[in-house]
Amino acid sequence: MTTITEPSGSDSTGAFKLSMLLNDTRYRALTFQFIALVAIIAAMAFIGGNLVRNLAEAGLNISYDFLGTQAGYDINQQPIPFESTDTHGRAAIVGLMNTLIVAFLACVSATVIGVIAGVLRLSPNWLVRKIMSFYVEIFRNVPVLIWILIIFSVLINATPSPRDFRGENPAASMWFFDSFAITNRGMYMPKPEFGPGAWFVVLAFVASIIGIFALRRYARNELFDKGRVVPILWPSVALFFVPVILVQLIMGSPISLEYPALKGFNFQGGMGLRGSLIALWFALAIYTGAFIAENVRAGILAVSKGQTEAAGALGMRPGRIMSLVVLPQALRVIIPPLISQYLNITKNSSLAIAVGYMDLTGTLGGITLLQTGRAIEAVLMLMMFYLIISLGISFFMNIYNNAMKLKER
Amino acid sequence: MKKSVFFGALTVAGLMAGASAAATLDDVKARGSLNCGVTTGVPGFAEPDADGVWKGFDVAVCRAVAAAVLGDGSAVTFVPTTGKTRFTALASGEIDMLARNTTWTFSRDVDLKFEFVGVNYYDGQGFMVPAELGVSSATELDGATVCIQTGTTTELNLADFFRSNGMSYEPVPIETGAEAVQQFTAGACDVYTTDRSALAAQRANFDTPSDYVVLPEIVSKEPLGPLVRHGDNEWGDIVRWTLNALITAEELGVTAANAGDIAGSSNNPEVKRLLGAEGSLGEMLGLDAEWAKRAIMVEGNYGEVFENNIGEGTQIALPRGVNAKWTDGGLIYSPPFR
Structure with missing residues (x-):
């Protein structure tokens, strides 16, 4: 619109007439845009007004006061502590x-799975190629909800329940010197316990990570400047493990492991990954990976064969x-659709309630909505949260894309 | 100017739509069928049989209302609802009434703007565990994994029960009762909790019911009954008094078999009033004189409905208990028909 130059003032025929809004190509586009805008605003106002009027007729109002009231329910997976006496607002944060x-x-593992499968689909090996196309076709052509349910029911039916670990001659036993347990409730593993002096070990760990990056930089400079190949892999592995283990031994093992043990109904202590999280994570990763x-x-196919x-x-x-x-050249083609896949993962994670994973849809859009009956408020908030997450992912991925x-030049 | 006319027209259209929504009775009559919300399937309470015909204790209430209003107990469109969808379905007018193991609570009645028309089953929340766990009381459940139907009062009662007893637990929220049972029998949770009537119903459907026990504790009051929207009191009255007619019929000995002719032979004036031989109760409701007679003739009085669907002769085998009529020491009581 800014490219349209105004008719020069000296020309008397250039005076503005109302009919020009339709007949003059300079204004016609603006007229139609204005009409469309008014129509959209009117439609939104009608829908919004209808909502407010119907709510008023039913004696209901829009209010977010429920966020401050006691939730009354419990959440199984709590990244931050949550009691049933906490508020609905906190429950929404836990769900988020x-x-x-x-x-x-799921985004990280889907990317790993996807890149490996994508590269192998172009493998010269017939068998590998066919297996990968089988994987892709099977997984992307069945709805993700079905995959979530299949994987979850396999998980709860194929793995032993905690009570199978009990008794003189148990039907199931723990793995790796009694440190790992796989049950139909989830996976239990040792948890590191930080004793006094543990920060020396953490410090050593951070230092060795920095060391690995320095080594890689050095190796690259050697290669580019002098054409000398410096080995990276084994020195990196050594740098990763040796200093940490040495410091741990010298300091008298400040970091100990807390092992999971069967107590009461279930394994207690250690770290647990719930079956619902594993099923959801795995299903989303393997589905989106396809x-x-x-x-x-x-x-990869977009990169010229000549390269x-x-x-x-x-x-x-x-x-x-x-x-x-x-791959560096292929990334330019891969990244934009990859952003969409990350957004899909985030949105598909709202199917979590199918396996009892209490995500945002399960807490705010599920239990809170049902217990308070504030459907419109809860759904609006839900939309806002997902919108913010999705826009955030798009923003960061676009930065990466631009890089x-x-x-x- | 034109815009204000346009919005004025819209407002009028909106107001008219609002006014017509209030008269549920007219809508049902015009439609020729009653939209009744039920569960997605709880044996004995509401479940389609092998021919796809809905049967059950809650279904009988829907059929009685349909018979009273439309003269045909089969003129019902059953809308299966989950714990999550039931209130939205009722509030939006998708269903005319909800007969779905729904607990009458203060906030549902007052805050969610629904009208509970009565109680057709007095229930309480219980716990079911596999017998091999050797648990004999709910107070031994510290640390257990518990399957619950999400969006129900049981979820809140459960949190209260474990908190007041100083115990911890791991909740597994599940959308429908069928899924919860599936996870429970697969051993993904130690305990399944819901209303004791539903526990008994689900247990009866297991391959070996004796492998599971229902613990003795009743941790809550769960008065279950049909409900309608706030704001249409005439419709609420019809559903309320249809339920009361079934309860009163049991008291008066009116059954599905004798409802057709007992009005003529009985000397009891209340029987005559109930069945429309005397008085004008039906007219007051906006229905005809024989509304209650038709409602009773569909599946019988309250006692018959109970015995045929969930009573001790059925697989579910629930005793009458507190759901006996008040003259037998129970809580089932109807205000008088006069």
């Missing part, structure tokens, strides 16, 4: 954190061609 936890876990695999395949051949002519090994030549995209 549970949503973020499962969304994050879509990401196709994105990755599309991205691969040129790299091959330079004598690079296939693995290095993929990681150094093809990765082709820079023209």
Whole structure:
């Protein structure tokens, strides 16, 4: 619209007439846009007014006071402590954190699964190629809710229940020197206990991570400046484990492990991953991984074959061609649809209640909504939360996308 | 100017829509069928049989109302609702009444703007555990994993019970009773808690019911009954007095078999009033004189409905207990028909 220049003042025929709104191409677009805007506002006002009027007729009002009242129910997975005497608002926050936890876990693992499957779908090996296309077609063509339910019911039916671990001759036993237990309630593993002096160990750990990055930088500079290949893998592994273990031993084991043990109805102590979280996480990851695999395949195919051949002519090994030549260029094609897949994971995580995982939809959009009857308020809040999460993911992924995209100089 | 006319028209249309929504009786008559919300399936209370025909204790209330209003006990469209969808369905007008093991509570009556028309089953929340756990009391359940139907009063009672006894537990919220039972029998939870009537009903459907025990504790009061929306008192009266007619019929000995002719032979004026041979009770309700007779003739009086669906002769085998009529020491009581 700014490109339209105003008719010059000296020309008397340029005076504005009302009919020009329709007949003059300079104004017609504006007229239609204005009409469309008014129509949209009117439609929204009608819907909103209808809602308010019907609520008033039913004697109801819009109020968010319920967020401050006592929730009265319990939540199984609590990233922050939650009692049934806490408020509905806090319950919503706990649910939000549970949503973020499962969304994050699923996004990371779906990406790993997707990249591996996508690369292998183009493998020259017939069997590997076919297995991967079988995986992709099976998983992306069955609704994710079905996968969540299948995986959950396999989990609760195929694994032993905690009481099978009991008795003289138990039907099930723990793994790895009685430290891991897999039951139909979830997975239990040892939890690190931080004693006095533990921060020395943590410090050593942080230092070795920094050391690994320094080593990699050094190796790259050596390669680029002098053409000398410095080994990275084994020194990195050594740097990761050796200092931490040494400090741990020198300080007299300040970090100990708390083992899970069968007490009462279930395993107590240690760390537990609930079956509902595992099922949801796994189902979302493996389902979305199939879509990401196709994105990755599309991205790789978008890189000209000449690049691969040129790299091959330079004598690079296939693995290095993929990681150094093809994938960096393919990322430009992969990232934009990848953002959509991350958004899908976050939104699909709202199916959590199917396995009893108490996410945002389970607490705010489920129990809170039902116990308070504040459906409209709760659903509006729910929409707002998901919108914020999704926009946040889009924002950060777009930053990454801009960093990765082709820079023209 | 034009805009204000447009909005004025919209407002009028909206007001008219609002006014017509209030007269549920007219809507039901015009539609020719009653939209009745029931559970997605609790044996004995509401469940489709092998032919797909809904049967059960709560279903009988729907059929009685349909017979009273429309003259046909089969003119009911059953709308299965979950604990989550039931109130929205009723508030939005998708269903005309809800007969679905729904507990009468203060906040549902006052805050959610519903009208409970009576109680057709006095229940209480109980716990069911596998017999092999060797638990004999709910106070031994510290640390247990508990399956609950989400969106019900049981969820809150459960939290209260464990808190007041200083015990911890792990809640597993589940959408429908059927899913909860599936997880419970697979051993994903140690305890299944809901109303004792539903526990008995689900247990009767297990392969080996004796492998599971219902613990003796009753941790809450759960008066279950049909409900309608606030604001349409005429419709509320019809549902309330249809339920009362079934209860009164049991007291007076009016059954499905004799309701057709007892009005002529009986000397009891209340029987005559109930069945429309005397007085004008039906007219006051906006129905015809024989409304209660038709309601009773569908599936019988309260006692018959109880015995045929959930009584001791059935698989569910619930004793009458507190749900006996008041003259037998129970709580089932109807105001008089006069």
